[in-house]
Amino acid sequence: MAVERFEAFPKPDETTALAALQSGRLNVAQIPFSQVEAAREAGFTVQLIPSMVVRVLDVNTSMKPFDDPAVLKALKYAVDRQALLDSEQFGHGEVDHQPFPPGYTGFDPSLGAVYRHDPERARALLREAGYHDGVQVTITTAQPQGAPEQLQAQLNRVGFRARIEVIPEARASQVVYVQHSRTLYIDQFAGRESPVQAMQVLFGAEGLMNPSRRTTPELDAAVAAVRRTPLESPRYPEVLRAATAVAVRTMPNVFLYTVPRALARTSSVSAIPSLPVVQRFEGVTAG
Secondary structure, X not given: OEOOOOOOOOOOOOOOHHHHHHHOOOOEEEOOXXXXXXXXHOOOEEEEEOOOEEEXXXXXXXXXOOOOHHHHHHHHHHOOHHHHHHHHHOOOOOXXXXXXXXXXXXXXXXXXXXXXXXXXXXXXXXXXXXXXXXXEEEEEEOOOOOHHHHHHHHHHHHOEEEEEEEOOHHXXXXXXXXXOOOOEEEEEEEOOOOHHHHHHHHHOOOOOOOOOOOOOHHHHHHHHHHXXXXXXXXXXXXXXXXXXXXXHHHOOOEEEEEOOEEEEEOOOEOOOOOOOOOOOOOOOEEO
């Protein structure tokens, strides 16, 4: 039957989301990836709904050591995306080397081979840069466990000397994107429906999520080409994918994996629409 009363609550705490479903207080809840299997075993249906969110390492190339292109390349080859995905999201999501998720117009399937995990090449790049005894870096994050620890281990294996700095999430935007005082920050990018807007936010010289406040002439030209191409043009996807490829190859961001929404629901609730941008509930029924 159609839902007569729809009540929305703030996202439940990770430790109480499943309990709220079991008690009947909620019919649908967004649950942490760590509880997906437990929710299924408890008899709930779990939908992993693709989103526009991509996990990313924001790198400030105006600060040492990432002002050295060889060190930046070493970072990109040192990262094992699948291991990070397994550590933080229990394998739920997809490894992604670019700002757009699979299925999006700007997604370039060929970019999976760019900066693929290659620890030997990362070690060689650090040696070529003169760091024979390692180089110190700080991983700034709002969460102490999971991916930060895994990333720290990956970097240390190739010759970095990585430490973890944990700061409150509310403070991160100030120190990373306003003060530009951190070199490496674990973040996520919630994509935009407009790919040009997404690229401006991530890569523009004044982009909110560009801590270096630097871009490249090559990328500026590629984005300008996207702007000039009408959306209805058959060439639009090709031009947009070309800009995506330039961004991945020339900008410092290290994209990691997609972040789907894990929604658990009781058996009385029908399937929830799989919408990547904003979650909607039109057409959902409850028995």
